[in-house]
Amino acid sequence: MDAKQFIAQRTAKFFKDNDLVNLGIGMPTMCMAYIDPSIDVWFQSENGIIGMTGAPKEGEPVDYDVVDAGGSPTGMRPGTSCFSSFTSFGYIRGGHVDYTVLGAYEVDQEGNLANWMIPGKAAAGMGGAMDLVTGAKCTIVMTVHCDKTGKSKIVRKTKLPLTGVGVVDYVVTEKCVFHFTKEGMVLEELAPGETVENIKAITDCDIIVPDVIKSMVD
Amino acid sequence: MAKSKVVTVEEAMEHCFDGMTVLLPGFVNCGVSETLIDGLMQKGVKDLNIISNNTSIKGKGIGRLVHDNRIKHITCSHIGNNTETVEKVVAGEINITFVPQGSLCEKTRAGGAGIGGILTPTGVGTPMQDGKQLLEWDDAEGKYKFVSPDDPIKGRRFILELPLHGDVCFIHAWKADKMGNVVYHRTARNFNEPFATAADLVICEAEEIVEVGELDPDMINTPGALVDFVVQARKVEE
Numbered sequence: 001m002d003a004k005q006f007i008a009q010r011t012a013k014f015f016k017d018n019d020l021v022n023l024g025i026g027m028p029t030m031c032m033a034y035i036d037p038s039i040d041v042w043f044q045s046e047n048g049i050i051g052m053t054g055a056p057k058e059g060e061p062v063d064y065d066v067v068d069a070g071g072s073p074t075g076m077r078p079g080t081s082c083f084s085s086f087t088s089f090g091y092i093r094g095g096h097v098d099y100t101v102l103g104a105y106e107v108d109q110e111g112n113l114a115n116w117m118i119p120g121k122a123a124a125g126m127g128g129a130m131d132l133v134t135g136a137k138c139t140i141v142m143t144v145h146c147d148k149t150g151k152s153k154i155v156r157k158t159k160l161p162l163t164g165v166g167v168v169d170y171v172v173t174e175k176c177v178f179h180f181t182k183e184g185m186v187l188e189e190l191a192p193g194e195t196v197e198n199i200k201a202i203t204d205c206d207i208i209v210p211d212v213i214k215s216m217v218d
Numbered sequence: 219m220a221k222s223k224v225v226t227v228e229e230a231m232e233h234c235f236d237g238m239t240v241l242l243p244g245f246v247n248c249g250v251s252e253t254l255i256d257g258l259m260q261k262g263v264k265d266l267n268i269i270s271n272n273t274s275i276k277g278k279g280i281g282r283l284v285h286d287n288r289i290k291h292i293t294c295s296h297i298g299n300n301t302e303t304v305e306k307v308v309a310g311e312i313n314i315t316f317v318p319q320g321s322l323c324e325k326t327r328a329g330g331a332g333i334g335g336i337l338t339p340t341g342v343g344t345p346m347q348d349g350k351q352l353l354e355w356d357d358a359e360g361k362y363k364f365v366s367p368d369d370p371i372k373g374r375r376f377i378l379e380l381p382l383h384g385d386v387c388f389i390h391a392w393k394a395d396k397m398g399n400v401v402y403h404r405t406a407r408n409f410n411e412p413f414a415t416a417a418d419l420v421i422c423e424a425e426e427i428v429e430v431g432e433l434d435p436d437m438i439n440t441p442g443a444l445v446d447f448v449v450q451a452r453k454v455e456e
Contacts (some may be wrong), residue, residue, distance in 0.1 A: 071246025089320030124298030
């Protein structure tokens with residue numbers, strides 16, 4: 001299992017029966033494969049669907065009028081509903097989505113999220129991300145802990161243009177889980193073999209270390 | 219007896235003009251009015267101000283207008299599915315205004331519903347508040363106050379987003395009757411339903427045109443009263 005699969009496996013454990021979950025395109029979509037089959041989760045896509053099941057497998061029928069947040073065809077389970085994007089964003093902004101799961105360029109210790117533009121680089125646009133992090137009951141960021149240069153993506157204060165202020169509830173990396181609380185950023189779980197000292201050494205942030213730290217695989 | 223609004227694409231294009239603001243619903247390739255965009259391409263309409271969620275993919279839908287340099291300005295939430303749009307924006311050939319997807323919905327809804335603007339928490343503290351009025355709820359006084367971005371935060375903040383309205387809107391229906399009552403299909407409904415309220419003139423292309431009275435009134439997503447013309451949509455290769 002690689003780092004991204006490990007992150008997806010842990011993130012999938014957040015969801016409970018009847019939760020309404022929005023998975024961003026890219027790594028978050030991988031969570032679908034790791035959900036406990038005994039848990040019944042409903043997946044929402046912001047363009048206007050609750051009940052999507054992911055890309056049709058080979059041989060399954062494809063309906064190009066049923067697409068996910070990336071515009072790719074997705075399946076529908078019995079009980080699916082389709083509605084306008086306007087209605088969909090009302091559900092999102094109105095606090096009816098339990099979890100939104102996204103990637104990040106950077107998250108800082110105050111729970112600020114930057115994931116839509118890097119100054120000087122062409123921006124693709126924020127799409128629905130700003131509404132999702134503003135409205136969802138819980139925002140989870142999935143990211144590898146460090147970028148390709150070895151720099152932590154969880155930082156003391158991000159200088160990048162923000163997607164949302166203080167919106168992040170959890171960051172899940174291949175090394176640990178941070179929980180953002182009123183008191184600050186809590187190191188809640190560690191991956192097998194990881195140590196508090198190593199997390200502190202690679203993450204230049206004020207980290208609250210509780211008495212008991214859980215394992216990410218329990 | 220309801221009067222038929224069915225016309226040819228060419229007749230519908232008589233109402234489209236250079237420099238118009240056109241609302242183009244669709245989510246990437248889903249629910250895009252390809253037949254009416256054919257009409258714009260053939261007529262040579264240019265200098266378009268486009269309000270859309272995104273710009274399809276390269277060579278399809280709105281991407282055809284991008285490729286042929288028909289667009290002066292785009293208001294949208296995302297262009298990542300179309301590399302050509304990104305290139306033209308970077309080169310300064312197309313002006314762009316990014317709007318968060320949910321705010322785009324509400325701005326057009328406001329434009330279509332006679333509402334003077336909306337207050338949204340989306341984008342507060344991000345570049346989306348730049349140049350816009352910011353309001354903060356004062357719990358003690360029980361009212362909103364205008365604030366500056368640098369003021370200390372004392373309550374929940376909202377951005378005042380103004381309405382969007384266009385000259386023309388193209389909608390893509392699964393079924394429409396001859397007077398323009400519309401049923402959308404699955405996620406192809408996306409921006410078609412809100413955008414259809416926010417233009418002076420609404421042109422509908424329909425995959426299937428049926429007789430008036432055939433559609434169940436409870437199933438109609440956009441009433442024909444909002445639709446000016448109905449055009450037969452061509453079959454689209456996926």
